[in-house]
Amino acid sequence: MxxxxxxxxxxxxxxxxxxxxxxxxxxxxxxxxxxxxxxxxxxxxxxxxxxxxxxxxxxxxxxxxxxxxxxxxxxxxxxxxxxxxxxxxxxxxxxxxxxxxxxxxxxxxxxxxxxxxxxxxxxxxxxxxxxxxxxxxxxxxxxxxxxxxxxxxxxxxxxxxxxxxxxxxxxxxxxxxxxxxxxxxxxxxxxxxxDAEDVADVEKVEDEELPDYDPGEERNPIEEKVQIMDEMARNVATDEPIATSSKAEPPPYTFEEDNDQPIIDSEFSHFIQTAIATDTDVRLLKRKLHPELGPHPTSWLPKSVQARFEDSRDIIPIMPPDSFTAMAYETAPRCVNEIERLKRLLRTSSAFKQNMNSGVAHEALQGLEVMSTALSRFDLLQDQKSGADNFSDLDVLDFEFSTAVVLDARLPFPDREFELAQKSYYLLLTYIMGFLEAISLVFPGRTYISAPVEQIEFLWKDNHMSTRVAFVEKQLAAWDNIESAAYHCRNWYSTRPMIRQGALEALEKWQRSEMILSGSEQKDSIELTVVSASELPKSNFRTSNTWVKMVHYGPNQFGGYLRTFDLKTDVSKATQHPVWNKKLSFEISSQSKLVDFELYDRVAGIDTQLCKYRIFCSFVPGVEANFANRSLLYGIDEEVDFPLKFLAGKGKEREPPLLRLRLHWAGRIAKAEALALPTRPPGKMFRLDATPVPMTPEEKIAAKNPPRPRQGSLPQWGSEGSEAAVHNARHARRPSMPTTNGTVNNSGHSF
Known part of the structure; x- marks a missing residue:
């Protein structure tokens, strides 16, 4: 069944x-x-x-x-x-x-x-x-x-x-x-x-039984699969290869050039990941509480140039964790302080005072000395030549090259030596961080050890702490090759001053490019062709004589819309499907609000509006610059049908006719490329997810210091009579717009 x-x-x-x-x-x-x-x-x-x-x-x-x-x-x-x-x-x-x-x-x-x-x-x-x-x-x-x-x-x-x-x-x-x-x-x-198996065993013939056979404990595959899936989940969470047992002897953690990821057991990987996350949080908190303290991602620049990027949202908030600056000036000193704390904790613990020359306390002190010796090697990464405050000259080389290469892709760079030095120092540092995280678990407590000696001895052996100390000693024995790679990068950089010149030139060009991409240097030129309309309603007595007027609106002082100029097409006579093919050229800026396209019917010299369509301009500082829901950053050349809203009689709505427009503009990026300017922020100083629409200098100031409500003659919301005052202000007499005779010059503007 x-x-x-x-x-x-x-x-x-x-x-x-x-x-x-x-x-x-x-x-x-x-x-x-x-x-x-x-x-x-x-x-x-x-x-x-x-x-x-x-x-x-x-x-x-x-x-x-x-x-x-x-x-x-x-x-x-x-x-x-x-x-x-x-x-x-x-x-x-x-x-x-x-x-x-x-x-x-x-x-x-x-x-x-x-x-x-x-x-x-x-x-x-x-x-x-x-x-x-x-x-x-x-x-x-x-x-x-x-x-x-x-x-x-x-x-x-x-x-x-x-x-x-x-x-x-x-x-x-x-x-x-x-x-x-x-x-x-x-x-x-x-x-x-x-029970069935027991009955069967009783009925078995004596000579068929297997002598001295012990089947062992019966397997439970469901429980085994649960354990395997739990182990897989732990390894996936730490982004490490699957290990059969977290308590196995740790495989080698090598610094070979072709080995991108060290192979370690999953439990120690968890210690490393926790230590890295804690270090990042500490550095971010320090930057938030004391922004004046270094190192800053802009410290490699001259003082006069640093001021230009102080308010930029596209600068990375802190140095990357694998940068030489973060390792030498932030993470390594913090590890040294943690080692000194652990040494004091062991020496003042009453449980180990009588037995400091042997046992787990002695091994732990020796291990901390090895880690302290390893951390002293990070002094080499501190600034040797550039003079930048708390900023490694090796990172100066990295930041300058990544910025200058935007203008000249043929620039050479000591990739092999630089990558070997950076990767080796970072892997050694993270290994030490994981060791300190693990030893804090073995010897719990901030001011005194709160675990019995038996538990500490078990955890020390269970986490293979002696093996990890021996591994760091082995790496230090061959560390001269890593230091030689760092010295090579320094010597190579000292003979190539053109890299710094190229980086400063790239930043100068980026500032010019920012002005173009943000729209502050010049307005956006739009070439719009009113092609045709279709499905216009037919009157009982005649067909329409139609023409289109484009009206541009900017802001007024009360937050509403102000009509600034209008452009017109010719009259297409007696047809339901008029064709104009009229090219209208105009400019929009960040102050532009919207553009209306109004369709009129002319009878005996009198124009009657039949329908219209509204296109919005969207300018969000640092986010987007759009016209007709299309970005002004990129070039556009396409024909689009827009549904006109048609009302007849006493509001009876009909099937809307379609207005076909051809949209064309070159785009801001094309303008920057024509001047050989970068179109993205150059170099590692900038965020990878930097906004494609930079903010203008005025917008940066406004974002940093939001405007306060104006006091004085303008009414304040919430005060008595304020709504009536605003209503009167909005309906006060405004200057009349100059009349036009419909003539259009070569640029498309009416006179």
């Missing part, structure tokens, strides 16, 4: 559209200000839940109630994303300093709708699996295959596949199956199997 499988074949994902839409919103917001990182995290959580739902759809059918719930969840997702996109559109059109406030406080899933639905799907699937498992147990009790199914996971997996469970579902629900079998029938089946 076989139970019909409720798990269908793979199908096309219905959540694909929602997932792709969520990814588009995430990619847009991820490049924005750091203020929007919380909402980015919510979107990632939402995408993860959608993928889980999609996996359920691929491997199983849904009940009627769940199908309805799925439709509701899909609709809810689209509504949540639409609300997010509407808030983003509002933030784009707002120029105030707190425009992102609505996005910062937005909660996409306050009621945990997605996670609740995922749990509902999983419960339904597990309910079906319980029915299949119950049927399997019933069949097993009537056959002689109980022991093989229980003790061999492969047999159990094959049996479940026969009963209709897909293999991917079995693997995904491995722990659920294991727990259910333990709680329900596993013990009973094993007891029955043991």
């Amino acid at each position: 076989t139970l019909a499988s409720p798990f269908g074949k793979a199908r096309t994902s219905r959540m694909e559209g929602v997932i792709e839409r969520a990814w588009e919103d995430y990619r847009l917001l991820f490049k924005a200000s750091a203020q929007l990182q919380p909402i980015c995290g919510q979107i990632l959580s939402m995408i993860g839940s959608l993928h889980l739902i999609d996996d359920h759809l691929q491997t199983g059918d849904l009940s009627i109630s769940n199908r309805k719930a799925l439709r509701d969840v899909e609709s809810w997702c689209h509504n949540a994303l639409s609300s997010l996109e509407a808030a983003l559109t509002t933030a784009r059109s707002d120029i105030s300093h707190d425009r992102f406030k609505i996005l910062q406080s937005k909660v996409l899933d306050p009621a945990n709708t997605l996670s609740g639905f995922v749990e509902l799907l999983r419960r339904d699937r597990q309910k079906t699996m319980v029915e299949i498992l119950s049927q399997m147990i019933g069949e097993m009790q009537s056959t002689n295959s109980q022991q093989s199914v229980v003790t061999e996971w492969s047999v159990l997996e094959a049996q479940l596949e026969k009963l209709g469970l897909p293999k991917e579902v079995i693997e995904e629900e491995f722990f659920f199956i294991s727990d259910w079998l333990k709680e329900n029938s596993l013990e009973q089946i094993e007891e029955d199997a043991e």
